[in-house]
Amino acid sequence: MDVVLSWVSTYGYAAIFFLLVLGIVGLPVPDEWLLVFSGYLAFSGRLHLTGVLLSAFSGSACGITCSYLLGRNVGLPLLHSRFGRYVHISERHIVRVHDWFNRIGHWALFVGYYIPGVRHFTALVAGTSRLEFRAFALYAYSGALLWVCTFVWIGYHFGERGRTVLALVEANLRLAIVIGGVLVAGYALFRYLLRSKTNRRPL
Numbered sequence: 001m002d003v004v005l006s007w008v009s010t011y012g013y014a015a016i017f018f019l020l021v022l023g024i025v026g027l028p029v030p031d032e033w034l035l036v037f038s039g040y041l042a043f044s045g046r047l048h049l050t051g052v053l054l055s056a057f058s059g060s061a062c063g064i065t066c067s068y069l070l071g072r073n074v075g076l077p078l079l080h081s082r083f084g085r086y087v088h089i090s091e092r093h094i095v096r097v098h099d100w101f102n103r104i105g106h107w108a109l110f111v112g113y114y115i116p117g118v119r120h121f122t123a124l125v126a127g128t129s130r131l132e133f134r135a136f137a138l139y140a141y142s143g144a145l146l147w148v149c150t151f152v153w154i155g156y157h158f159g160e161r162g163r164t165v166l167a168l169v170e171a172n173l174r175l176a177i178v179i180g181g182v183l184v185a186g187y188a189l190f191r192y193l194l195r196s197k198t199n200r201r202p203l
Contacts, residue, residue, distance in 0.1 A: 013055040024063025060144035071127025074165025109139040113147035
């Protein structure tokens with residue numbers, strides 16, 4: 001992480017842009033720490049806040065778009081190849097995921113930025129499921145804007161206390177993810193039991 005922060009200190013906006021592209025695509029870049037540190041550099045006057053926000057948003061948008069295009073141009077043909085048949089993924093499964101994205105899945109693109117490992121994965125799945133670029137861009141880019149502003153603001157507003165605040169935010173996010181996962185699993189189990197009960201009813 002120290003190397004990443006050193007690059008930002010040395011190369012400024014260009015480092016913010018390229019590191020976020022790599023981080024969103026899936027390379028091990030500490031994205032949130034990078035954004036908070038960039039906000040701190042704006043707070044200390046070493047970078048301009050507008051430049052930080054523009055470079056961070058541009059890098060995030062480019063990174064998530066790369067993941068989407070990888071899913072659409074590499075993942076989709078792969079699923080239609082022998083590999084797709086080997087893992088038992090058919091056209092029907094792809095259509096179902098596409099329909100899910102059209103109904104509620106696009107929100108995963110929006111909130112996925114706040115869940116480690118999810119932001120690039122949802123973009124890959126969106127591309128593989130043939131989600132229309134217009135729908136992808138609307139939710140992915142607006143999510144990127146909110147995510148960037150959130151963590152840059154922490155560094156800019158809290159200054160040297162930014163790391164402490166980020167640690168608290170990440171701890172609460174992990175707790176929220178666990179609670180959300182339990183609620184989703186409970187709801188899925190309830191639906192499964194209800195469907196099983198309905199199917200067992202005598203005609």
